[in-house]
Amino acid sequence: MKFDTIIIGGGLSGLVCGIKLQKAGQKCAIVSAGQSAMHFSSGTFDLLGRLPDGTAVENPSEAAGRLDKGHPYSILGTEAVLKYADEAKDFFAECGISVSGDARKNSWRITPAGERKPAWLTLGDFTPLASKDEKIGNRALIVNILGYLDFNTKFLADSFEKQGTECRIAAVRLDEMERLRKNPSEMRATNIARVMDRDGIWEKAALQIKELIREEDVVVLPAVFGLKDASVVDKIRETIGVRTIFAATMPPSVPGIRTQMALRSEFEKAGGRFFLGDTVTGSECRENGEIESVGTVNFGDIRLHADNFVLASGSFFSKGMIASPSKIYEPIFGIDLNYAEGRGNWFDGCFWNRQNYISFGACTKDGLHASINGNTIGNLYVIGSLLGGSNTLYEGCGGGIAIITAMAAADSILNK
């Protein structure tokens, strides 16, 4: 089977790259071994929140120029980072995903633990804060779904109270939701969302919440609405009538899953082929070292040929990299990775300290091209979290790297 480009990995990075290529007229396929990390989204994409030395970043597009040369942003150059960051907003809008934010100024998101973290693009469900200590209102009503354990109202109340917001915690109980309780593990975000999405039920919930409001000027709800259709979120806001802030929940993330589904559907609508639940097992090379084709578990003897290949297989979680007790390797092509020798150097004994292994990943010598045994592979690109050179968790730049490197690789392929 022949394609123009085959993308390995169907997460944020792979999909952005695939959509861009497909919309530019290429014939693309995405091979994805299961669903992606978008399912645990925080509700925002970060661009750059902190420099490696700990300096907080206000203007990511400017601060990107102060990163080490191995950082994916440095490889692309500040100009390109800014260009793609700006392009990203339109890109999501075209995919029907509402986002707000600015690459020149970080906004802030409220985390499920009540912390505040820098954010670049915020999904429409959420309310970006202009500053770290912005007060969300004078009085907040924090409403949970009765018995839902993945939304910590106390942590949120505690953090809002620090900014002087008086908080009251309440819960709504819906008969339709009680049905879920027949099962001990059903009170999770997506299960609730499925019930809430039904016509009449979200309305009932919203009216109950409205009833609860006394003097509060802001309502805080868990983001468990609109699994398939974001409009439920707006309708709830409308019905409640008071300023309503949705707070991210512990995984799974309803807005994240919806975004993933929207991106996949955009890719397929544009004619892309998405192979879910399949694993790339190996590749064949041309004489010049370029990749000729890949094989997968499901395709068996039918090889997938393409002019270009994009490796968006992610980091450890999605097995883009695999660690054994003695080494770390990329399992499909065996591309060159940067990592510390000896597993004693992979970790810090304290969970909360910076972990070295997060920054391990592909070394790209020439743009986003992968190398194997030191030789640059002209038609193999690496994008997203498989790239090394950045401690994405510490620096707060995982989302940005995923989106921006995907766009850059797509352009590089299109301009060939």
Next chain:
Amino acid sequence: MNMQEKNISANNFEQCIKCTVCTVYCPVVPVNPLYPGPKQAGPDGERLRLKKGIYFDDTLKYCMNCKRCEVACPSGVRIGDIIQAARLKYNTQPPKLRDMILASTDLMGSIATKAAPIVNMTVGMKPVKAAMDGVLGIDKHRTFPKYSSRTFEKWFNKNVKAFQESFNRHVSFFHGCFVNYNYPQLGKDLVSVMNSIGYGVHLLDKEKCCGVALISNGMTDRARKNAAINLESIRKSVNERQMPVIGTSSTCSFTLRDEYPHLLGINNEDVRDYIELASRFIYRIVDEGKVKLVFKKDYKARIAYHTPCHMEKLGWGIFSTELLRMIPGAEVTVLESNCCGIAGTYGFKKENYHVSQAIGKPLFEQINKLRPDFVACDCETCKWQIEMSTEYAVKNPISVLAEALDLVATSEANK
């Protein structure tokens, strides 16, 4: 020292890192709160069951074995297999009469075809349906697929068998119970399509039901017997006659390839790659340029393709849809992947009827909204369910090909 260099455990549930993605995509979870969901029923429960069988939970029976959890899993955990294997291992209750009847597709088929008109009429009558509902627990809303009065095998042997030798290239056809007893036309279509592209079609020496219904109803001994007979015939075909085995049912093919080793513990490694769906087989030889398809000039159809669960798991939907897309007059829409809810015999059981319909609802809505000329699908039980639940007819892609191909011109082109 090489320990733990590749710690891919035979106990594959270890790879589960508890991300809960599987539960998001389980079709049963949203409609049946009694089902604990794939993560809980699968890898989580397995650790407790390994401790003691007493932790086996009867609610595992609500799993439809659709394997959508496996398709969604980012860790490659065979969640569906774990659940089904646990049911086979720990469930001590003997199968009910109803389950035995439903599972014995070939036995029932061979009796029913002999008296097809009477059976078809009887099982369609209201009092009989009520009795089946009340006594047996087969839901009264269900219409049994009609039995054909002559089996496919009989038709084949009498009419086309001799002719098949005249071809240079050959395949064996695993027709399955549905083609044999209920819908021989699909088998006939397969023969005409294959013949037109220059392939002779042969039956296996001996074919038994693949056993999928036996497995899902806990009758593993009989399933193993069937598997042994089928594999012996398949080995003969593949090894002695160099004929790959093709089928028209995604579930039969999936069972022969993957459920045999994973659930029945039967090694089929030597022939597994030679068992495939006809649509994949045809796609491949067309793609390789070995054969040409010539379509009717006036064929026109708006086709909605539904990907059956086991097709989703096989990852082979692409071959059927790419084939359909080759038809110049066809406008193909791939429906958003959603289980139809029938899951073989699952939906026929009274206790599952409402769940089954609720699972399929989003699919039926999609079809109704799209208003295609017909639905295409590689699975016979999906066909029943969609035909029972919507106004639309469902055709196997091979039948669509048979309709759309200019068979004479195709034969000419492949001589």
Next chain:
Amino acid sequence: MAQARRDNEFDVIIVGGGITGAGTARDCAMRGLRVLLIERHDLATGATGRNHGLLHSGARYAVTDRESAEECIRENMILRKIARHCVEETEGLFITLPEDDLGYQAKFVESCLAAGINAEVIDPKDALRMEPSANPELIGAVKVPDGAVDPFRLTSANVIDAKLHGAKVLVYSEVTKLIKEGDTITGVEVYNAITKESAKYYAPITVNAGGIWGQRIAEMAGARINMFPAKGALLIFGHRVNNVVLNRCRKPANADILVPGDTICLIGTTSSRVPFGEVDNMYVTADEVDLLLQEGEKLAPSLATTRILRAYAGVRPLVATDDDPSGRNISRGIVLLDHETRDGIKGFISITGGKLMTYRLMAEWATDLVCKKLNIGKACRTMDTPLPGSENENIEEISKQTWAKPGTPHKATIGRHGARALNIGLKDGYDTSLVCECEEVSVGEVKYAIEELDVHNLVDLRRRTRVGMGTCQGELCACRAAGMLADAHQCTERTKNDLKNFINERWKGMYPVCWSDTLRESEYSQWIYSGVCGLEGPETHNEDNK
């Protein structure tokens, strides 16, 4: 004992909430004494919670230490009766591999029989049928009555019973000083880390059951006990590979015991001498991990491909008698010190040495001495009185008494709490809702633990309920349980810190074995806690525990 006394006056104060202290508290309370049990951290945090959880048959000691072996088998049989919900009667095998000397087997069996241990030589083929995970190359096998025992559950059950008999229990309370009047210890000064308050408690007798830390308690009294800190490292695997305890039939060495324990199995141990100053900070080195794996694979080859959940180390509380550098040939024997006769210090006794298996006997000896000093003539009844929860062991039976349709969470709860599960509210959907999905711990069980079982933080909760002990090591359940603790303790800040400490405590066991799926799991946890939740380090760190 009848006269009215003040709240801070007791008949006996027991220092140390490990299994020895808990057992002694129970025995003393059952004999009618007013008991105060004091623990500086949580129950079972020391050596009690950091071993194999092996219900020794005594076979391991039969050749080298007949007395210990005899004690073991006697206590083994008693625990099967009194601690049914803590014990699993798995049986054990001592296998001989081609590299081992088969000649040792005869001597081993002979010694076992002499000690009263029912050791039976069986055909290697039968051994493999009995335990299919055993190394198929084995050339000899002996069946012995080994089993598994859950030390957390056992300690908790002893404490519950002590409390039912009127004992008072103080956790997170450290003895800062022993109160001495002349040559008599009359009480203790205690600092409570939660209330941040100090208090004094008085009793005519103080029992030092501090395990390895007992050396310091003794020092406070002016006595000297030379403890012999011997570190033992163990690995926990993700699920049960074996259902029968596997031992190597050779002289005790590294990594020669594989024990199935609840949903996991564990291999151990190593043995190395550590300076006394390090006993509070045990960590497992890469070399120890490699050694455990190398040897472990020989017992059960599938360990080579089984995911490791974590590594941990404990310190054997052995009393030094000689300078054996390995610490293996030292007697596991019970050491009961009457400091009045030994050091001229009245009102103070130490109970140490021994092991998990013989805790009840240690408690009996200590209590006998306490009673003798107090002139109380009551006899010990712990050998035939079931612990709370062990009145009935039949999970099906217990569950049918309460629930029409018991699901896995109900059964799992009974598995952990035995007949006490009847006291746990699991009636409605809210209560059966799962907090920890790996181990199937419900809201009702967590509430019960917080209310009844002296739970002050997430780590305590884990020891009582197994929350966070499963495959994901607390990834999502920690947050859920934190929410419940915040409700119970009405302090969000404390709970948040507690959550951070808990996650870090889990990580301490994970990073020594962090590769493949365990690394994937860790990355996912990092995404959730450092990423999605945006949490940063806690203000203080708890010490790490198993």
